[in-house]
Amino acid sequence: xxxxxxxxxxxxxxxxxxxxxxxxxxxxxxxxxxxxxxxxxxxxxxxxxxxxxxxxxxxxxxxxxxxxxxxxxxxxxxxxxxxxxxxxxxxxxxxxxxxxxxxxxxxxxxxxxxxxxxxxxxxxxxxxxxxxxxxxxxxxxxxxxxxxxxxxxxxxxxxxxxxxxxxxxxxxxxxxxxxxxxxxxxxxxxxxxxxxxxxxxxxxxxxxxxxxxxxxxxxxxxxxxxxxxxxxxxxxxxxxxxxxxxxxxxxxxxxxxxxxxxxxxxxxxxxxxxxxxxxxxxxxxxxxxxxxxxxxxxxxxxxx
Amino acid sequence: xxxxxxxxxxxxxxxxxxxxxxxxxxxxxxxxxxxxxxxxxxxxxxxxxxxxxxxxxxxxxxxxxxxxxxxxxxxxxxxxxxxxxxxxxxxxxxxxxxxxxxxxxxxxxxxxxxxxxxxxxxxxxxxxxxxxxxxxxxxxxxxxxxxxxxxxxxxxxxxxxxxxxxx
Numbered sequence: 001x002x003x004x005x006x007x008x009x010x011x012x013x014x015x016x017x018x019x020x021x022x023x024x025x026x027x028x029x030x031x032x033x034x035x036x037x038x039x040x041x042x043x044x045x046x047x048x049x050x051x052x053x054x055x056x057x058x059x060x061x062x063x064x065x066x067x068x069x070x071x072x073x074x075x076x077x078x079x080x081x082x083x084x085x086x087x088x089x090x091x092x093x094x095x096x097x098x099x100x101x102x103x104x105x106x107x108x109x110x111x112x113x114x115x116x117x118x119x120x121x122x123x124x125x126x127x128x129x130x131x132x133x134x135x136x137x138x139x140x141x142x143x144x145x146x147x148x149x150x151x152x153x154x155x156x157x158x159x160x161x162x163x164x165x166x167x168x169x170x171x172x173x174x175x176x177x178x179x180x181x182x183x184x185x186x187x188x189x190x191x192x193x194x195x196x197x198x199x200x201x202x203x204x205x206x207x208x209x210x211x212x213x214x215x216x217x218x219x220x221x222x223x224x225x226x227x228x229x230x231x232x233x234x235x236x237x238x239x240x241x242x243x244x245x246x247x248x249x250x251x252x253x254x255x256x257x258x259x260x261x262x263x264x265x266x267x268x269x270x271x272x273x274x275x276x277x278x279x280x281x282x283x284x285x286x287x288x289x290x291x292x293x294x295x296x297x298x299x300x301x302x303x304x
Numbered sequence: 305x306x307x308x309x310x311x312x313x314x315x316x317x318x319x320x321x322x323x324x325x326x327x328x329x330x331x332x333x334x335x336x337x338x339x340x341x342x343x344x345x346x347x348x349x350x351x352x353x354x355x356x357x358x359x360x361x362x363x364x365x366x367x368x369x370x371x372x373x374x375x376x377x378x379x380x381x382x383x384x385x386x387x388x389x390x391x392x393x394x395x396x397x398x399x400x401x402x403x404x405x406x407x408x409x410x411x412x413x414x415x416x417x418x419x420x421x422x423x424x425x426x427x428x429x430x431x432x433x434x435x436x437x438x439x440x441x442x443x444x445x446x447x448x449x450x451x452x453x454x455x456x457x458x459x460x461x462x463x464x465x466x467x468x469x470x471x
Contacts, residue, residue, distance in 0.1 A: 028383070029383075032383065032384070032385055032386075074444055074445035074447070074455065075445075077445060077447050077448065077449065077455075078445055078446065078447035080447075081447040081451055082447075084354075084356040084358075084451060085354060085355060085356050085451065086356070087356045088352075088354060088355030088356020088357065089355050089356070091355075091356070092355060092385070154422075157420060158419075161419060161420065169386065170385070172386070173385035173386035173388070174355070174385065176386065176387070176388045177352075177354075177355050177385065177388040177389075178355065179420065180388065180471045181354060181355065181471075183420050184446060184447075184469075186422065187422070187423045187424070187427070187446070188446060188447075190422055190423070190424045191424055191425075191426065194424050246419070250422055253422065254422070254424065257424060
């Protein structure tokens with residue numbers, strides 16, 4: 001049995017499965033029933049899993065930038081945990097996308113040890129990412145981060161609660177787990193929202209500015225794409241428009257308790273007629289991906 | 305029917321320790337779902353505590369090493385995502401072990417029936433300090449050094465401690 005007296009003992013073992021690609025679970029869905037339910041368009045299911053997975057992946061990466069830079073140690077740990085939860089969801093969702101629609105996974109050199117979910121995360125170009133633009137912009141200050149996290153986690157929790165009823169066993173299981181996790185994220189953001197709103201003049205001013213900054217991309221969360229309509233009709237996905245009212249009521253609740261007005265700013269237009277779900281992203285996305293993907297792309301065989 | 309060989313494999317798997325909270329075995333933590341033996345082949349099924357829990361890979365490695373060291377040539381570890389793990393699955397033995405090591409054990413997990421209510425107040429838990437037994441404790445963070453713990457501080461003995469969250 002391994003000795004846990006020293007954190008370094010594990011590093012000395014000959015098993016190198018802790019490193020880079022092939023981190024021991026070659027397939028995070030091993031042992032999970034990945035059969036496509038009857039009457040479900042497998043490719044649409046894969047594209048839908050990719051949307052939910054990319055939201056989690058990109059936002060996880062963004063939030064993880066707070067590690068070592070948060071206002072104090074507790075917030076540092078909290079934000080790192082939020083990022084970790086989302087990364088866990090992303091891994092399973094990208095693996096689900098790859099299993100349901102293998103053609104989505106970029107081709108890698110023969111013999112590459114990169115598992116499909118990593119290939120999706122690290123070897124796709126910006127245009128192939130399907131996340132909403134809402135999760136892409138720079139973190140800004142802590143107030144901007146809190147405003148964005150409140151809106152996003154309220155939206156995601158509403159989606160995941162409905163997704164528990166998915167006919168797809170994987171999506172249903174990921175959602176059931178995710179509900180527990182994202183409940184913490186939403187409560188965390190809601191409490192900080194209230195604290196900043198009722199804090200000092202400066203904290204309130206920053207929170208108002210933060211909310212104004214994140215608001216223009218918020219409408220896009222509830223815009224239904226053809227893929228989402230298909231999976232909703234087939235009982236495996238959720239039409240995001242169906243959660244708009246619930247999210248609105250919850251946000252209104254926080255706003256009124258905080259004594260803040262809903263920002264009066266127009267929604268951001270698309271890029272060339274498309275939005276994040278169509279692969280049209282903000283300027284910040286390219287830099288985010290460059291940082292997230294650079295090591296994997298430089299070492300596609302996971303060796304150096 | 306549980307054969308002698310299967311009972312041994314189960315015992316070995318159950319005794320593997322959680323890498324983040326080594327005072328708990330996988331059985332204590334409630335993540336061990338099934339151990340199936342077929343000759344020298346063993347299939348162990350575990351459930352992640354949190355989706356992104358990095359300890360899962362280590363648990364898997366430790367299970368494989370332990371069972372291989374005891375002569376099971378072919379060990380497979382499967383992950384069951386459903387039903388999702390709950391802190392209610394931590395055994396009484398595990399809870400006692402947590403307290404003995406200065407970690408506060410979780411209370412009953414909430415089972416929301418319908419939409420999850422938004423909570424803008426700090427989570428209220430009736431806790432006692434695992435070191436001095438005082439109930440004069442305060443939450444410092446809902447997120448601790450591992451995904452499954454929150455941070456508290458005892459205002460009597462002034463020591464910080466971890467609390468395993470209800471989920």
